[in-house]
Each structure stands twice: as C-alpha cells, then as structure tokens.
Amino acid sequence: MRFGARLALAVTTLIVTVTACGAPHGGGSQPRAGQDCGPYARYGEHAGTTVTVYASNRDREADLFEETWADFAACTGIDVAYEGDGEFEAQIQLRVEGGNAPDVAFFPQPGLMERFARAGRLKPASAEVAALAKEGWSADWNGYATVNGTLYGTPLVANVKSFVWYSPAFFRDRGLSVPRTWAELMDVTEKVAASGVKPWCAGVESGEATGWPLTDWIEDVLLRQAGPDVYDQWVSHEIPFNDPRVIRAMDTVGSVLKNDRYANGGYGPARSMASIAYQEGGTPVVSGDCAMHRQASFYAEHWPEGTEIGPDKDVFAFLLPGTDRTSRPVLGGGVFAAAFSDRPEVRAFQEYLATADFATARMKKGPFVSANRGVDPADAATLVDRLSIQLLQDPKTQFRFDGSDLMPASVGAGTFWKGAVDWIGGKGTEPVADSVERSWPRP
Template identity: 85%
Template sequence: MRFGARLALAVTTLAVTATACGAPQDSGSRSRTTVDCAPYARYGEHPGTTVTVYAENRDREADLFEETWADFADCTGIHVSYEGDGEFEARIQVRVEGGNAPDVAFFPQPGLLERFARDGRLKPASAGVAALARQGWSADWNSYATVDGTLYGTPLVANVKSFVWYSPTFFRDKGLAVPRTWSELMALTEKVAASGVKPWCAGIESAEATGWPVTDWIEDVLLRRQGTRVYDQWVAHEIPFDDPRVIDAMDTVGSLLKNDRYANGGFGPARSMASISFQEAGTPVLSGDCAMHRQASFYAGLWPDGTEIGPDKDVYAFLLPGADPASRPVLGGGVFTAAFADRPEVRAFQEYLASADFANARMRKGPFVSANRGVDPANAATPVDRLSIQLLQDPRTQFRFDGSDLMPASVGAGTFWKGAVDWIGGASTRQVAHSIERSWPGR
C-alpha cells in the first residue's frame, strides 16, 4: 500500500515559517538576498497568509518536504504550517467532521480522497492546477484524483511497489543470479532455503494500518499471474474478491510468507512478521540472515544510516519478475494533494506542488519518486529511485495502482488489511477471502 507512510511511531508536528521576501525574517530564516525569487513569480505574492497542510509523513521525510518548498514560501510570503500524523487515515475524518479540516491534505489513498470529494468537502482543482495535471501526468494518474468527472487533486509522490531488495554481496558469495521469471524466483527461493538461510523476511506491523504489506504482495502476484484485465476487474469488484483466480494468487503468496522454511529470516517463524514493523523488516538482508525483502521503492529511505544502495553496494533491488523476461507488470502507489479550502494562497501552493519544478527540487534533497513527465531521472537520489522513474516513464510498463488504495476504504483500508493479518496468523485463504467479499459495500 503506502508511500513513506508510517516512518515513525510517534506523531510529530512540524512547521515551516516563511515570510514575504521583503519582510522581516523569523529567527533562522533566510534573507531575500539568498533566494532567487524569479522562478516563483508566477505564484504571486501573498504576504501574511498561512496554508495548513496535514499528511502522514513525519521525521526526515517531512523535513525534506519543508526544505523543498522553503524558497517558495520565502518568495510568496506564505506561511506553510505542516503537520505529520502517523494515524492520518483515522484522524482526518475526525478533523474534518469537527470543523478542523486542513487547507491541504496529502492523501495516500485515492479511495479516501474520493470519500471526501463525494461528501462535498473537497474543492475542485483550480484551472491552473488542472492545466498542470494535464501537462505533467498521464490520464491514468489523473483519474485517481478525479471523481465523477471532476479533478480534485494531483499526484505528489509515486512509488514502485514491485521491488525485491537484496544484498549483492550475499548473492555473489552464494553464487545466486537475479531471477528474470517467476519460475526462476521460485528456484532461487528453494536454493537459498537449501543453503540454510531463510530466503524471505517481512514485517507487516504498521499501527492502525497493520497488514498492508501482505495486501501489496497479493496484488503484485495477482497482477503477474492473471494480468491487468483480471486485476482491474477485481479492484472494481466486477469479479468477487474471492474469485478462484484471487484465491490462487493468495495461495501463491502463502507458499512463501506462510512457510516457515522460507520466512521469516532473521526474526523467527513465518508468523513472527505480524509483530515486526515494516520499517525494520528488511534489515536481516544486511546481516545475511535473509536473502530477499519485497518492498516498495520508498524503502530506500528506511535502511539504517550509512547503507549504500547500488548494484555493487550494500543493497539493491530487482523488479519482481513476471511470467517471462519481457513481462513488465508494475504495482505502484502514490500520494495525492487535495484542498479543503479555496483561497488564492492555497491555489498558489497547490500549483507549486503540481509543478515539475517542485518534483525535481524534491528529488535533489533525497529519496523521492514522481510520475510527472517533467521529472529528470538524473536528479534521482538513489539508483532504485532512478530505476523507478524509468519504469514509470517506459511505455512498455504495465502499471497498475495499489488495489487496496482504490477499493472502498472500508475494504481496502479495513477488512482487507485485517483479513491479511488473520491470514498470516493461520486463517485459511478461503475463509479470509470470503469474509472480505461479504464486507464489500452494497453487496
């Protein structure tokens, strides 16, 4: 499921204070002479205004966002007040209903954005934002923030979920090759297990969102085994959640994640992943206690400090293979900006976030992926970010958005997540799939 979702367990509130370029600066702020305001002239000047932002990103990820828009804030005079909350999905509804909606929210799930749009809470995108959306993203990407023909937001972040992280040194020392097909991946898994190392490590604990790493696995395998058409039908509930083809995908994942011989390297039996946070789940790859960890591109920012990423470094990643070497199915996700307020300073901030300038600037600060057409892969902070952008820009890539993020929130962020935890804990595939199917709204 998520982009850099739960990067810590505590809620952190962060704020950027910026004043008009010619106005007195707060302590620690930069003077106008240190900022070139020409690139921001298009956004106008809004001295003395404030835009509040609410999102799930905290800690270093929040810092990087704030550093990126600092010049914009200095030059426009907008005070951008940012709050990051690890329980964003649960608390945004409470805030909105309590009359405390932020001006702008960063939604990690299109389904959640859609809920507020249908309730009449979100403001339609301005003409300027809509123009940038058409320029920067494909129709598919823009459709994720479009409800009943109206655009409400734009993609902020993209991530490629179909990666398997590994240690190039471990592979070299064990005589292992990166698999090009699913059958080669299964053969690799067995070879590692036969050597005495558990091939896979995983962690699915994520506070209120516990379970989402398993749903990502199921979606990825369904996409590979059944193709985009069946995947789309399943997400749209044109076929039932417990369709035999979905059961097959779940059982395939179960043959890896519910198998004590194959998981959970570095932690214990397979069931141990239910109590392991997703943030720490890949660390046994570094110690050689686990060979592979399937996780999204954003995991580049979660490795311990000092970990180097690259084909000859501490860790690297390969695309989870499909049926044959030419198959390039990619599961991904993203974060979308949308506004609960319609003021000039809010529109200006949204337009900046929708620009390729913002995306390229953010990439230069640290790990970050964008599907914006104007993004230059050369600006990527890591080789895996660069690979992700190249995949997203490659017309041969069969990209599909995270299914649980597109499903109704009560399913995608509810019964599917919970069912995944029950399944890892020992519940049968059919029992879990049938239960999720019965929970589908309007069934």
C-alpha cells in the first residue's frame, strides 16, 4: 500500500501555491535577494507559468514537499500549485474523466498509473527524465512505471513496509529480545499476551482506502512463507488470488490480527482496528498498552509529537522476520510522479523531481525514504529511514513491491482492500479470497 498521509483521517483539500516567500505571488515565483539559483539553471526560466500537482499527501507531508521545491519554483519562475486529497484514488479518475486532469500526479499505485497510461492520458517521460530514471533507479523500480516499453513516471518516494515498531523500554523491562525468526516473533507475542498486555495494535481505517494495512500484512507474510517467485506469480495472476498458499498466509495473519488475545492492544477487540485510523494504530505502543505495531517506515511521521526514534528512545523498529535468520525479504512501496501535460514547465518540474538533489533535499527536511542510488543514507532524518535506504540499496535484499499497488486498480485498490475489511470483521478466509479472485479482470 501507499506512502504516508495519502491515507487520511478525513476528506480535506489543501491547495498551496509555492513561491519564494511561501505565499501566492501574481505572475510567478521570484528568487529571494541573494539566492543562489545556479543549481536550477539547467531547468530554464519559465516566468509566469503554473504547474498543478495532485496527490494524496497532506498536512505535514505536503508542507515538506512544498518547502523542498520552493527554491526550484522561485529560481525557475514556476508556481507549483499543490493539492493534496485523502480520496486521491477515486478523485483522480473523476477529474481526468471530467477534463480536469492535473499537470502532474503523484501515484501511490503503479496499477492505477498504468490504467491512465494505457488509456493514452499520460504523457511519456521526456528523454531527460528517462535518462535520470535510468541513472538513479534500478531496472525493477523503473519497471513499475513502464508500460509497453515506455516510461511514464519516475519514483518519487519509497518506503519499506516490513517493519515492526516497538518500545525498546517495554522489551527491556520484560526481558524480551528482538525476534529474528517468525517462530521467535510468535514466542514474543505469546509472552506479552501472557503478561496481560495485548501484543499487537493496528488501525486500518483510511477513508476510501480503508483496509490497506491488512493487505500489507497478508503480502508480507506470503512473501516470507511462499517466497518471492510465488509472490510474483500471485501479483501477476499467474496463480489465482485464492491459491492455497495465499489462504495459508491469510490464516497466519488471522491467527494474530483476528485473535482477541493478541489484538487490538489499547483499543479493544481485534475487529476494532477496522474503525481505528491507520495514523493512530500504533499510538498504544508509546503508552505501553501494546507491544508491537507492524507498519511502514513512513509511520515515523505519525507518532505523537515529541516521540523519539532510536534503539534507546521511545520507539524503534525491526524487520519483520522470515522463516530463518538468513532470509531477508522486504515488502515496500512507493509513489511515482507522472504527467498529464507536456508543456516545458511541466517537463522541467518532472525532471527536477527525478534528481537525487530533490530526494536529498527532501530527506534533510524530515522523515523520507528514496530508492535513488544517488542518495546517501547518512542524510536520512531517522535511523529507521537510514536502515530503509540501506536495505533498498543492498543487492542482497529480496525486495518486492506492494502487491495490491501492482494489481489492477479494481482489485488492488478495490476488492482486495474491501475484502480485507470484511475479513477482519469476521468473514471467512476462503470466501473473501474467492470473491477477490472472481473480481479479477478477464482478458
């Protein structure tokens, strides 16, 4: 599933025109006195132009994006009009069909981006953007934004989803060690439950995208139990959605998340997670009412204000373990920038977003992960971000992209998400998996 606050508590819209001073300025942005515009000379001058951007990132995440490209906007003269919407997946389709497409959209699902590319709505990446993409990212990452051999977008944000957040003090006070195998993880789970604390907490409510944290869980466990090859076959529908190995993974997740003894710490019975916003899902870890919260690297943005991250701080994270200590499968996701317009200022903006300079500047402003090979993990804002970048850059990592994001949008962002909510509410595993399988688009 997706990055950051694209999954929101409520439906709101934030429209900001970025200028050098952070407020609207008629006729385009202008550089500040003494500002060094040398780094942006390659993008040309586009005074008086506007580039509209539509995405799911809101609140603090939106602010950090705007702060990052503010100098670019000022030096090139481009006003970047940003709109963040918690209902991005549904609204982008309505806007495009209604003739109101943005110049640039940040897609959290490659499957959704592919739909627009196949429909001829997206513009192919320019030669400059394609060259930057080849330089900065692996073939796998570029492949997520390639349709029929044509590159349409570039990776903007990456995340590692296979993290379990925990309180080091909680573990230390109870003599618990960070587990390195699935069996050890279940042993920790049982010990915490025996102490009277529900070991797991979660929130899966996210507006139109409610359910994605559950699909992440299922994908992560399938990747560990069945391996990368089976995972790939499932995502591409070479094996059916309701394959017995998928059923097994769902039941394994259910043994934790549908178990009232193990979940939902700090909130109530296990099924309560369906009404808990994902941003709040891990909060009980800080108060000691829950031991562990499986969530992506971007969850660093959602801890209560003042929460410190580190091995001896308020919270930290470990990689969700596999069957043995040597395997290191990693589930991740990302956001891709793609354009509906082909004007010079739009191409310049998309080119800037594709650089390691943009990724590094954004990293220095707050929690953020990039899979760009040109970024230095040392520039990461948190230790978890640093670990994420190191994992993404390590050729030994068995990385796989979020399955629901790669599936056809009607399935991944539709029946799978909805089915997961029905499942956590009490519906059986096989009926849910069978229903999703029946919904898969036929050739």
